[in-house]
Amino acid sequence: AQTVTQSQPEMSVQEAETVTLSCTYDTSENNYYLFWYKQPPSRQMILVIRQEAYKQQNATENRFSVNFQKAAKSFSLKISDSQLGDTAMYFCAFFVYNTDKLIFGTGTRLQVFP
Amino acid sequence: GEEVAQTPKHLVRGEGQKAKLYCAPIKGHSYVFWYQQVLKNEFKFLISFQNENVFDETGMPKERFSAKCLPNSPCSLEIQATKLEDSAVYFCASSQSTLGPHEQYFGPGTRLTVT
Numbered sequence: 001a002q003t004v005t006q007s008q009p010e011m012s013v014q015e016a017e018t019v020t021l022s023c024t025y026d027t028s029e030n031n032y033y034l035f036w037y038k039q040p041p042s043r044q045m046i047l048v049i050r051q052e053a054y055k056q057q058n059a060t061e062n063r064f065s066v067n068f069q070k071a072a073k074s075f076s077l078k079i080s081d082s083q084l085g086d087t088a089m090y091f092c093a094f095f096v097y098n099t100d101k102l103i104f105g106t107g108t109r110l111q112v113f114p
Numbered sequence: 115g116e117e118v119a120q121t122p123k124h125l126v127r128g129e130g131q132k133a134k135l136y137c138a139p140i141k142g143h144s145y146v147f148w149y150q151q152v153l154k155n156e157f158k159f160l161i162s163f164q165n166e167n168v169f170d171e172t173g174m175p176k177e178r179f180s181a182k183c184l185p186n187s188p189c190s191l192e193i194q195a196t197k198l199e200d201s202a203v204y205f206c207a208s209s210q211s212t213l214g215p216h217e218q219y220f221g222p223g224t225r226l227t228v229t
Binding site for chain 1: 149
């Protein structure tokens with residue numbers, strides 16, 4: 001069975017600083033995808049970034065980047081130049097190729113302080 | 115449409131009553147997924163559809179939950195005889211495919227409160 005673990009229930013960071021959210025996963029599959037979703041207080045799920053397991057290069061989307069370590073089964077999210085609007089729950093999620101369900105971690109609540 | 119639409123936004127039911135939630139996937143998306151997010155923020159997969167066919171229903175508590183995706187109609191998730199523990203936010207998501215680069219686009223959710 002696949003599992004996703006987010007070991008940091010809460011994190012905080014000052015505006016303009018950098019913060020890293022941790023995620024580890026467990027699977028015996030070789031073809032899969034990893035995602036970070038943001039859930040602000042509105043509860044809307046917003047896709048932040050995606051990483052294909054077969055790609056060695058770490059994905060980057062503007063201020064968001066990942067550190068994907070396939071052998072260690074680690075997928076951390078780095079947020080640079082944090083903004084107040086980054087305050088939200090962040091969920092790491094895992095998806096096996098040609099299946100269907102996303103498997104989510106338990107989330108990390110990020111608070112950005114002015 | 116360009117977004118996943120879910121109705122209603124909020125639903126309040128007394129224990130034992132029926133609840134029905136609706137989801138309109140993004141036009142052109144073949145796959146629909148239902149997830150339950152309980153108050154602890156944990157997501158639980160319920161069921162998925164490929165067009166009108168059930169793709170995976172391993173997460174469904176079948177004795178009270180049922181779901182459908184019929185042609186030319188919104189998908190629906192129905193809970194018969196709701197229980198207090200059914201209180202949660204129910205998310206619908208859709209995707210074009212389960213092959214290759216995959217993204218599930220989420221609707222805004224329906225908050226179900228069972229009293």
